[in-house]
Amino acid sequence: MAPLRIALHQGPGGVPRSTDDSLAALADAAHRAAASGARLLLTAELYLTGYALGDALPEHAEPADGPGARAIAAIAAEHGLAIAYGYPERDGERIFNSVQLIDSDGTRLANYRKAHLFGEYENAHFTPGDEPVVQAELDGVRIGMLICYDVEFPEAVRAHALAGTELLLVPTALMRPYEIVAQTLVPARAWESQLYIAYANRTGPEGDFHFAGLSCLAAPDGTARARAGTGPDLVVGDADPRLLTASRAENTYLGDRRPELYRSLATAPAD
Template sequence: MQIALLQTQADPVTPGPAGLTSLEGAAREAAARGARLLVTPELSLTGYALEDPALLAEPADGPSAAAVSRIARQYGIAVAYGYPERGEGCAVHNSVQLMGPDGAALANYRKTHLYGPYEAKHYTPGEQLPVQAELDGVRLGLLICYDVEFPEAVRAHALAGTDVLLVPTALMRPYDTVAETLVVARAVESQLYVAYANRAGREGEFDFAGLSCLAAPDGTVPARAPGSGGTLLVADADLAALRASRDRNPYLADRRPELYAR
């Protein structure tokens, strides 16, 4: 499966609902380059540094979802996009939704591990893990940024059969080691691909690290973005290579969960 990763240049002045224009351009280019799936950063439709995310929050089937559905259908490409979701009651969730290439909503995931006081103040954590969808016979899983830093969350996906883990992210400096080392380790230890799409540059008080990547289960990195600037990566998640790697590295089969509970 050819996967496109959009690394966006953060807007230092005017975060807000301008992400659809960037997303449509990326979908057009990704489809032209042969990608079947586009992964965009955390909160890609609005920007991350929002004074009050509740003001831009929408339900999962709101106007932005309709717009992304049209884009996906027009270019024949699945799209994973981040947005503030209006949930039950007054809850606002940091969410990612996956639209299929036919425009159908395939899955919606609410970030389960919130990072820092900013997110704790504005968002309600999700309670469902793992969230998955099927595309072209490939089982896709969804996490968001800080979630991937918890081995339990990624292992839950591995045990549920996820082949490619999509991780829209807003990784900040000075935590570059997460993108450079930890994401690759997660791919190896749980034997899956990790598609990690970040933003780059300063937005409000946050300085984002870039370094978007596709990490493979054999420890290689088929695609890596620089630490600054916007770019669109396209790389192959090779399912034959995934099966071969799982045969060579039977971590899941060799687990002894009866010991870990102690």
């Protein structure tokens, strides 16, 4: 099976002036990604609206099939590549921090709601999702999705590995001074759970936050096959199913587990 080429869109920095600005930047990134041979473009967390919306968040949230989704479906179809993008999703009175995957023909493939909310800001404005593993097939590769803080929980990534995820998409809004997550933890997650992780971050100051950049495509051998800097960037890398198969044969973490010994970990009280 041929490698799946993925582009990570880091930026633009700062709060977008409007959703139209985000869509224009995405169309440009899609054009460049397609020219590089990418079949999939991943944006950062809450890409469509910006992260630091505060109390204005409800007026920018939209349903999964809303106008933003329709506009991105048109961009995907125009450039012939799938797009996974972060956005605030409205469902009735609830607002979720979500990522949606749209196929290269504009079909909506999957939608995931962030389960682990980070800090006071997110807990004050979002409802946590409760579906741990959301997957879709793209070019024969099983795709899974998490968002930012989710990937910092080994249980969340391992659940994907056990469900057969081969490429885990993680739009993120990683802030300074937590660069260790992008530099060390994400490649370690790819190694210990034997899958690819595409991690696309925001960059620069936005409201009270300063985002770290450092987007990466981490491989199951623990290396970063693509790595962005700290400013706006578009980086491209290949998720190779053959390398994944070989890596899983050599690194047998998944087969060597003894889950009967770990049952108490899911119910142990936090001190």
